[in-house]
Amino acid sequence: MSTFDFGQETEKLLKWLGEFGKDPEGGVSRFLYKPEWTEAQRNLEKYMRQAGFAVHYDDVGNLFGRLEGSTYPEETILTGSHVDTVKNGGLYDGQFGIIAGIVALEYLKREYGQPLRNIEVVSIAEEEGSRFPYVYWGVKNILGIAKREDVENMVDFDGIPFTEAMRKAGFAFRPTERAVRKDLKAFLEVHVEQGGVLEIEKKSVGIVGHIVGQRRFTIEITGQANHAGTTPMGYRKDALHAASSIICAIMDITKGYGDPLVATVGKVEIEPNIVNVVPGKALFTLDARHTHKDVLVRFTEEVTAAMQEIASQAGVGIHIDMWMDVDPVPMDTGIVEIMKQQCEKDGLSYKMMHSGAGHDSQIMAPVIPTGMLFVPSHKGLSHSPLEYTDPRDLAQGVKALVGVLYELAYK
Amino acid sequence: MSTFDFGQETEKLLKWLGEFGKDPEGGVSRFLYKPEWTEAQRNLEKYMRQAGFAVHYDDVGNLFGRLEGSTYPEETILTGSHVDTVKNGGLYDGQFGIIAGIVALEYLKREYGQPLRNIEVVSIAEEEGSRFPYVYWGVKNILGIAKREDVENMVDFDGIPFTEAMRKAGFAFRPTERAVRKDLKAFLEVHVEQGGVLEIEKKSVGIVGHIVGQRRFTIEITGQANHAGTTPMGYRKDALHAASSIICAIMDITKGYGDPLVATVGKVEIEPNIVNVVPGKALFTLDARHTHKDVLVRFTEEVTAAMQEIASQAGVGIHIDMWMDVDPVPMDTGIVEIMKQQCEKDGLSYKMMHSGAGHDSQIMAPVIPTGMLFVPSHKGLSHSPLEYTDPRDLAQGVKALVGVLYELAYK
Numbered sequence: 001m002s003t004f005d006f007g008q009e010t011e012k013l014l015k016w017l018g019e020f021g022k023d024p025e026g027g028v029s030r031f032l033y034k035p036e037w038t039e040a041q042r043n044l045e046k047y048m049r050q051a052g053f054a055v056h057y058d059d060v061g062n063l064f065g066r067l068e069g070s071t072y073p074e075e076t077i078l079t080g081s082h083v084d085t086v087k088n089g090g091l092y093d094g095q096f097g098i099i100a101g102i103v104a105l106e107y108l109k110r111e112y113g114q115p116l117r118n119i120e121v122v123s124i125a126e127e128e129g130s131r132f133p134y135v136y137w138g139v140k141n142i143l144g145i146a147k148r149e150d151v152e153n154m155v156d157f158d159g160i161p162f163t164e165a166m167r168k169a170g171f172a173f174r175p176t177e178r179a180v181r182k183d184l185k186a187f188l189e190v191h192v193e194q195g196g197v198l199e200i201e202k203k204s205v206g207i208v209g210h211i212v213g214q215r216r217f218t219i220e221i222t223g224q225a226n227h228a229g230t231t232p233m234g235y236r237k238d239a240l241h242a243a244s245s246i247i248c249a250i251m252d253i254t255k256g257y258g259d260p261l262v263a264t265v266g267k268v269e270i271e272p273n274i275v276n277v278v279p280g281k282a283l284f285t286l287d288a289r290h291t292h293k294d295v296l297v298r299f300t301e302e303v304t305a306a307m308q309e310i311a312s313q314a315g316v317g318i319h320i321d322m323w324m325d326v327d328p329v330p331m332d333t334g335i336v337e338i339m340k341q342q343c344e345k346d347g348l349s350y351k352m353m354h355s356g357a358g359h360d361s362q363i364m365a366p367v368i369p370t371g372m373l374f375v376p377s378h379k380g381l382s383h384s385p386l387e388y389t390d391p392r393d394l395a396q397g398v399k400a401l402v403g404v405l406y407e408l409a410y411k
Numbered sequence: 412m413s414t415f416d417f418g419q420e421t422e423k424l425l426k427w428l429g430e431f432g433k434d435p436e437g438g439v440s441r442f443l444y445k446p447e448w449t450e451a452q453r454n455l456e457k458y459m460r461q462a463g464f465a466v467h468y469d470d471v472g473n474l475f476g477r478l479e480g481s482t483y484p485e486e487t488i489l490t491g492s493h494v495d496t497v498k499n500g501g502l503y504d505g506q507f508g509i510i511a512g513i514v515a516l517e518y519l520k521r522e523y524g525q526p527l528r529n530i531e532v533v534s535i536a537e538e539e540g541s542r543f544p545y546v547y548w549g550v551k552n553i554l555g556i557a558k559r560e561d562v563e564n565m566v567d568f569d570g571i572p573f574t575e576a577m578r579k580a581g582f583a584f585r586p587t588e589r590a591v592r593k594d595l596k597a598f599l600e601v602h603v604e605q606g607g608v609l610e611i612e613k614k615s616v617g618i619v620g621h622i623v624g625q626r627r628f629t630i631e632i633t634g635q636a637n638h639a640g641t642t643p644m645g646y647r648k649d650a651l652h653a654a655s656s657i658i659c660a661i662m663d664i665t666k667g668y669g670d671p672l673v674a675t676v677g678k679v680e681i682e683p684n685i686v687n688v689v690p691g692k693a694l695f696t697l698d699a700r701h702t703h704k705d706v707l708v709r710f711t712e713e714v715t716a717a718m719q720e721i722a723s724q725a726g727v728g729i730h731i732d733m734w735m736d737v738d739p740v741p742m743d744t745g746i747v748e749i750m751k752q753q754c755e756k757d758g759l760s761y762k763m764m765h766s767g768a769g770h771d772s773q774i775m776a777p778v779i780p781t782g783m784l785f786v787p788s789h790k791g792l793s794h795s796p797l798e799y800t801d802p803r804d805l806a807q808g809v810k811a812l813v814g815v816l817y818e819l820a821y822k
Contacts, residue, residue, distance in 0.1 A: 193641060194638055194640075195637075195638055196641075196646060200646065212640060214640070216686060226606075226791055228677055228698045228700070228767075229623060229673065229698075229700050229766075229768040230606020230766075230793075232608065232670050232671070233665060233666055233672075233673055233674075234670070235611065238662075240658065240676055241658060241659070241662050244654075244656075244659050245655075247652060247655040248652070248655050251649075251652050259643050259644070259645070262640065262642065263644075264639035264687065264688075265652075265690075266685050266689065268681055268684070268690075269684075273679070274677050275627060276675065277677050285686040287639045287640075287687050355640075356639075357641055358640075380637055380641065380642060382641075
């Protein structure tokens, strides 16, 4: 396997695909059903056809390229990731999973010929939710769980309705009478880590055990705005002071739990936000993630109690709103085991880890046996034109995928 | 003195004066040299003339109404406050000091006839800095310490130069050859408290001992923005967490000092300020005030050291910028003593206190023996259309002024 330069080939194709939706303000902006999205899909289609894959789109625009299996025509191993990006995204998030699949399939076909089971690479229509306020449109359609009514009344930032955008791109809602695919036996997604752990720990491949669950909250503290000079400390109800105490308490509790728990207060807005006025209101968000639901629930309950206690002692009002509650998703243990064996067999530098970010795989996993492979993100940067992964790491990621696909489709 | 209803008369005149600059969006907006400012000054001029005062403007538009003294023509007792307001200000801030002076002079003239020393009420041109980025224009011109070059290149929010605005209002720079007035023997300013202490403590009159000194800082914390899901707690440099720890430490240190120290973190901005990104930057302000410079210096030094220590332990960068450093100003102890005696003699409900806000008096005090009297601000509200003081409290404030003016000008 080592004579072929997987890294160079992968990087070349990433740069080629990154031209479709290249943003004059930097990076790649490729939103669902926009002309640059269509351009990317059409060019991927053409490339895959030339590579000898059987190509088709589903109703909503997910693009599949297929190596036909010789022995088990009703069994398909699927790999890929999403083709859409965030605004000013990088060359790797999403599209690396598609290119890795293409490079792997080309290699397998060349080296080993026809597989026993079908292998398909998928360029998933949408994952990021960058154009419409809806995420996982692509994968939810593959699984037949997207709801037409969820998107029917949506418009993008230019007021263009979802339905119209889809129709103009040449696609339509999946007819309800069309049966969901029953041939998908496994889904493998290769993706950049979007964090700095692999780089810091000098590993090339991450094998994902779980995708974390997430709970997100908005917390509003109501104190009393007062003149900074004329209000003695004892007469104040300082919303920011209460918020600061709460933020410190959240971080202390979080550190007490240890990894893999993460909690982030990412956004703060205070009112009136003037140098010489005691803040009357403070609003902040809390994002908490863990691989196990029971821990996530216990942590957020403990933090909620602590927040209420601090607010009560400070004499300020508090309103806690949980507006996101996504359960953790374990990857398929059988696939994880195969991934480990392949990495060991091929001498790849790997690490068992979890995904702290959401991915198509978390929607797939409850329905289809699913596994994820990470490669490092330089400096942990993602959703940025500065996304970068060394070609040697890209190569190890693709090699791991090749090994697992071979195990699943050729044996 | 009790047969005349000082409260009713004062409130009536405040409402009358508040019509000049009444803002359709609420309250009073009366900016230096704007037509509504001129209207207010011209109407005050007319009112004072009709009341039998000798009226004149100085070069820059400070308006004086005078009761001539019979015995000491070279000695003048001055009282008053500023006629300009903030945007959407209230009926009391500034103009109450002018009206209190007018009501007091009318009463004194009616009851006691001509004083031994001149008494003048002044409607000071400007204090708030609402139109141009310059404060205390009025009082600095009375004292001859305003610098022409400080305002010569200033423009307001509409691009109108200071000089042009002044000229259109009919005024001009004080000629440098004109001597500064030497006859001012005392300045008395009556003002609303702009805080809630008098109301909470159920007192009608505050006698100001000191106007606090102020130091203001901007503190910038530099950490590292990271993905909220993929960055383990141990790999973070969370600028907001560090800022929160610092804010809590500032508040703890402040409370350790006790009254009259106040410290306020009023403004916070974080970057990128997104729910799922660990904050990479946090910027906040610190406003610290005390009546004694040595304490203010010691406190801010202690806080600075604590901030640097916390930042260092958190592994984040910190930059501390002090951009305001105003010394505390004591009021004249002789005048303060007379104020106390008068309040006791007239059975007024008073409290010795300090001013946590800046006033014309702090510019006057280093040059002319100065005293300030406060009346309560309902709920501590000021710089708001909701400013309110009960007429019974207004009455006590004016009565205290009458008593002090009598002591200073009739004896």
